[in-house]
Amino acid sequence: MKERLKIAIFSGNIPSTSFIERLIDGVSKHHEVLLFGMQKQKVDYSSNSIRIFSTPNSKLKNSFITLWRATKLFFTNPKALFQLLEEVKKEASNYSKFMKLSKCIPILLHKPDILHLQWAKDLPKYAFLKSTFKIPIVVSFRGAHINYTPIVEPDFAEKYKATFPLVDAFHGVSKTIIDKASQYGDIANRSTVIYSPLPQFFFEAYEEFQKKESEIIRIVSVGRNHWKKGYQYAVDAIKQLKEKGYNVHYTLIGPSSPTEALLFQIHQLSVEDSISFVGQLNQEDLLKALKKQDILLLPSLGEGIANVALEAMSMGLPVISTNCGGMAEVVKHKETGWLIPMRNTDAIAEAVIDFNSTSESELKSITNNAYKFVKNEFDFKNNISKFISLYNTVVKS
Numbered sequence: 001m002k003e004r005l006k007i008a009i010f011s012g013n014i015p016s017t018s019f020i021e022r023l024i025d026g027v028s029k030h031h032e033v034l035l036f037g038m039q040k041q042k043v044d045y046s047s048n049s050i051r052i053f054s055t056p057n058s059k060l061k062n063s064f065i066t067l068w069r070a071t072k073l074f075f076t077n078p079k080a081l082f083q084l085l086e087e088v089k090k091e092a093s094n095y096s097k098f099m100k101l102s103k104c105i106p107i108l109l110h111k112p113d114i115l116h117l118q119w120a121k122d123l124p125k126y127a128f129l130k131s132t133f134k135i136p137i138v139v140s141f142r143g144a145h146i147n148y149t150p151i152v153e154p155d156f157a158e159k160y161k162a163t164f165p166l167v168d169a170f171h172g173v174s175k176t177i178i179d180k181a182s183q184y185g186d187i188a189n190r191s192t193v194i195y196s197p198l199p200q201f202f203f204e205a206y207e208e209f210q211k212k213e214s215e216i217i218r219i220v221s222v223g224r225n226h227w228k229k230g231y232q233y234a235v236d237a238i239k240q241l242k243e244k245g246y247n248v249h250y251t252l253i254g255p256s257s258p259t260e261a262l263l264f265q266i267h268q269l270s271v272e273d274s275i276s277f278v279g280q281l282n283q284e285d286l287l288k289a290l291k292k293q294d295i296l297l298l299p300s301l302g303e304g305i306a307n308v309a310l311e312a313m314s315m316g317l318p319v320i321s322t323n324c325g326g327m328a329e330v331v332k333h334k335e336t337g338w339l340i341p342m343r344n345t346d347a348i349a350e351a352v353i354d355f356n357s358t359s360e361s362e363l364k365s366i367t368n369n370a371y372k373f374v375k376n377e378f379d380f381k382n383n384i385s386k387f388i389s390l391y392n393t394v395v396k397s
Contacts, residue, residue: 004030004031004032005031005032005112005113005114005391005395006031006032006034006110006111006112006113006114007027007031007032007033007034007112007113007114007116007391008033008034008035008036008107008112008114008115008116009023009024009027009033009034009035009116009118010035010036010037010115010116010117010118010122010126011037011118011119012037012038012119012122013037013038013039013040014035014037014038014039014040014043014052014054015040015041015043016118018283018307019196019197019307020118022196022197022198022199022380023197023384023387024045024050025045025047026197026380026381026383026384026387027384027387027388027391028045028047028049028050029047029049029384030384030388031049031388031391032049032050032051033047033049033050033051034051034053034110034112035050035051035052035053035054036053036054036055036103036106036107037054037055037103038054038055038057039052039054039055039056039057040057051110053106053109053110055102055103055106062102065102066098066101066102066105069102069105069106069109070101070105072109073105073108073109076109077108080108080133081105081108083132083133084101084104084105084108085101087100087104087128087132088100088101088104100125104126104129107129107135108129108133111133111135112135113136113391113395114135114136114137114138114168114391114394114395115129115130115135115136115137115138116137116138116139116140116171116391117137117138117139117140118140118142119140119142119145120139120140120141120142120145120146120149120160120181121145121149121156123137123139123159123160123163123164123167124156124159124160124162124163127163127166127167130166130167130168131166136168136394136395137166137167137168138167138168138169138170138171138390138391138394139167139169139170139171140170140171140172140173141170141171141172141173141177141178141180141181141304142173142177142304143173143177143302143303143304143325144228144302146177146180146181147177147180147302147325148228148302150184157184160181160184160185161184161185164181164184164185164187165185167187167190168190168394168397169190169191169192169390169393169394170187170190170191170192171191171192171193171194171387171390172191172192172193172194172304173193173194173195173196173304173305173326174193174195174304174305174325174326174329175193175326175329176325176326176328176329177304177325177326178191178193192386192390194383194386194387194390195305195377195378195383196305196307196310196378196383197378197379197380197381197382197383197384198307198310198311198314198374198378198379198380199283199380200380201283201287202287202311202314202315203314203315203371203374203375205287205291205314205315205316206314206315206316206371207291207315207316208316208364208367208368209316209317209318209360209363209364209366209367209368210360211294211360211363212294215247216247216248216249217241217246217247217248217249217294217295217352217355217356218248218249218251218292218293218294218295219234219238219248219249219250219251219293219294219295219296219297219352220250220251220252220253220289220290220293220295220296220297221234221250221251221252221253221296221297221298221299222252222253222254222286222290222296222308223252223254223255223300223306223308224254224255225254225255225258225259225262227301228300228301228302228303229299229300229301230299230300230301230322230342230343231252231258231262231299232261232262232265233299233343233344233345233348234250234297234299234348235250235262235265235266235269235271235275236265236269236345236348237299237345237346237348237349237352238250238269238271238274238275239269239270239271240345240346240349241349241352241353242271242274244349244353246352246353246356248274248352249274249275249276250274250275250276250297251275251276251277251278251289251293252275252276252277252278253278253279253280253281253286253289254278254279254280255277255279256277256278256279256280257277258277286311287315290311290312290315290317291315291317293317294318294355295317295318295319295320295352295355296308296309296312296317296318296319296320297319297320297321297348297352298319298320298321298322298327299322299348300321300322300324300325300327300342301322301324301342301343302324302325303324303325303326303327304325304326305325305326305327305329305330306321306325306327309321309327309330309331309337310330310374310378313330313336313337313367313370313371313373313374314371314374314375314378315371316367316368316370316371317367318337318338318355318363318366318367318370319331319336319337319338319370320337320338320340320348320351320352320355321337321338321339321340322339322340322341322342322343322344323339323340323341323342324342327339330373330374330377332369334366335366335369336366336369336370336373337366337370338351338354338355
């Protein structure tokens, strides 16, 4: 086996989400990392082991680049080009044919030792790279594409059943997500749970919990505007808490403004003065914002394991989470946080009240337990090492 492999970490976009960028950084310390996909903005990676082969956003530029790459592939591996053209013919429209060609040619030109798909939903589009070109494929299960894509888009259930047998190995961010994905194929022996690694600076931000002197209970949620985040249940809980006489303020970080439905709900319940929206923050500013809060609320209906909950636990901020996805693997009720049922406004309100009435010494114990658990299971170096072992196993097999 080669000492340094070429690992394509593919999410479709360059740069990707923060946790995928952390994976890219970690793997680049051991192997060469190839990035394919649409480049949304310029990225300057510090490592010389990270190489970008992007698909231009400009149609004109993409046409010239694709022609140049196709010519290069013709002279270096004409058989691969003709096989790709046969695959491209299966697409329904001329545009989809061209886009598939433009996205796949660089992969064949720089043929990675492993193609690691970060989103399961991409597998049906790229599975032919294994069946036709023998490029080993690893697929990550991160939540949404297993939890609800087959429900919203039922044909994906059949697509997963057809393509899962081609995959060399699966990575799941939780045991729960692997169990969920197992309904689409016999994947147990090819699956590995590796929790998403957290960067060291979150652990360095840890402070022993101290109750703030303010009479206001400051609750925060972090995430994008999406129905699965369950913000509507949190807003109902804020109304309930205010009716019970609690002085609360709820901050949502991520959405710069509410959806129309959420805005109507907030005004109908007359809680405008108790809810704030903050746009997306970089990690440094997010840390500062979280330190001003009393408790993080994850009211979601679906997650793998929510990174924001882990980040809060690593810095000593108490967490209330719904029992969705793999959250029960990290939030143990009254041990590392509060675990509550989904879609349950009463449970959210009761958990906030319980948090407020819990002694400072007990809160210190809960947050310290959470910190130790996350430090042990989500350590950056340890979990990157697990990915390296996974890649090595795939190549050896």
